Amino acid sequence: MVHYLRFLRTPQAADASKKSIDISAVAAVTTDLGDSFFSQDLTIIARLVDATKSGEILCSSEVLWKTGSRAAKVALSCNAKLAGRLVQLHLTTRDTISAHASCEVPAVIDVWSSPFTIKSKAKAQPLVERRIQLQGKSQARIWEETGDSIARHIWDASLGCLIYLNSCFDTSKDDSLPLLRKLLTDDKAKRLRVLEVGAGCGIVGIALSQLRKSEIVLTDLEDAQDIMQSNIDCAAPASGSSLKRQVLGWGTGLSDLENAKFDLVLVSDCIYNPDSSVLLVETLKELSNHNSNVLVFVAFKRRHDADDIFFQHMQKSELRVIEKGTIKLPHIMTDYDIDEPQTETFVFRARD
Ligand SMILES: C[S@@+](CC[C@H](N)C(=O)[O-])C[C@H]1O[C@@H](n2cnc3c(N)ncnc32)[C@H](O)[C@@H]1O
The missing domain is CATH 3.40.50.150 (Vaccinia Virus protein VP39)
Known part of the structure; x- marks a missing residue:
């Protein structure tokens, strides 16, 4: 089966402290029908990326999706200096990154949240983006709903x-x-x-x-x-x-x-x-x-x-x-x- 990283709960920011702002989300790795889950351990990489063209990775963390999981909590703590930046939370895996680099469709399709601003209680909309590499270096960028x-x-x-x-x-x-x-x-x-x-x-x-x-x-x-x-x-x-x-x-x-x-x-x-x-x-x-x-x-x-x-x-x-x-x-x-x-x-x- 092809598997898709999905947000069961879209990213949201907690109260900001002087030093950091915590971002959390709940993810799952399921099939297109959502009727079964990825059935072995998988390291999910969570990256907070600048939502403007730069795509700069601002901070990242890893989450272990364990055999038998139905959901995984994603948590990142970013520097309070990043407050006000428009970002997307990108969930991916190492193999997915390599597949994109060789213009292949990955076995685990990664997901980008909709853009949200880093500030207290901000929450991303229930929309996500998929990006698939095409021949000639272009990319199909497709929005879909989380429901x-x-x-x-x-x-x-x-x-x-x-x-x-x-x-x-x-x-x-x-x-x-x-x-x-x-x-x-x-x-x-x-x-x-x-x-x-x-x-x-x-x-x-x-x-x-x-x-x-x-x-x-x-x-x-x-x-x-x-x-x-x-x-x-x-x-x-x-x-x-x-x-x-x-x-x-x-x-x-x-x-x-x-x-x-x-x-x-x-x-x-x-x-x-x-x-x-x-x-x-x-x-x-x-x-x-x-x-x-x-x-x-x-x-x-x-x-x-x-x-x-x-x-x-x-x-x-x-x-x-x-x-x-x-x-x-x-x-x-x-x-x-x-x-x-x-x-x-x-x-x-x-x-x-
Ligand atoms: C499983 S989805 C496939 C979507 C897309 N082609 C893809 O491969 O990702 C089937 C699509 O057929 C559309 N569809 C189902 N019944 C239809 C009908 N009677 N007339 C027009 N479109 C219909 C649905 O709205 C849906 O978008």
Whole structure:
């Protein structure tokens, strides 16, 4: 499993003394569903960093996450001279730092709190940032909520998509999806027209907008629009790229996207619910009716047998699988976590 450092209680400052201000938080290391915890000892590094561009580390401490833990208290004592600085609390591990340095997605995804000012009783908002390195030294910086919303945090398949995109734009790597790779990497001067459905926080579309010139429309239900906009606001699209968002409920028609033509549709971790799968297929069919050449890239992490229902509906549609593959997700093997996690990938196109 991929694991995510999370704040169960966001950082807050205690009363300031003349010499120091104590900052505390409660963290956990869980899966994307939050249904299980990291199952062996792990040293969590807590760093208070300047929230402005400098990113300077102002103070740090270590916390031991013990086998069987469900929560860990994080505590830092910083010099009172730092009062008034705008900071973020960054929780990470040594291996996570090394993975980022080699442009890899880590097995334990680190977390940055929202910015807060060092002063008595200050508390960070229930929002956190994830940062994933992309090819070419750019970084996908994605805000998500600390709560349990489905739409407002990132899912494992999206990490698989970023691993795939990074490998696509790395010419030294082979690829199991050559047609998709060709579309993504040929003719970089062309603006690729991309629609993402069920985009959630928008991580996949945003990463693509940073990797190549593209015109991306992120879509989801109303519930996800605010977080998507926050992420569009702090994205760094490549020159010539654009990012927009809009509401698109599956199976409800394409409204003003009716006449839009897309080269690529992205679908990451959206097939988990058999009831909505049939609606999703309807939307994908409508999109391919407008452009029979459109490629539909579906990435998902298999969670239960009902995932197959999406494929059964797709089989009955005009769309057929033209490529498929798997992407290994990062993983730390433990006694309780022996299965190597992966993202399954499918590329569909309208039947000839
Ligand atoms: C598991 S999340 C995946 C989010 C994101 N693609 C990722 O991989 O991190 C599934 C997304 O599908 C969206 N979704 C579910 N049912 C939907 C529907 N009927 N119409 C539009 N979006 C829907 C949810 O709001 C959510 O953002």
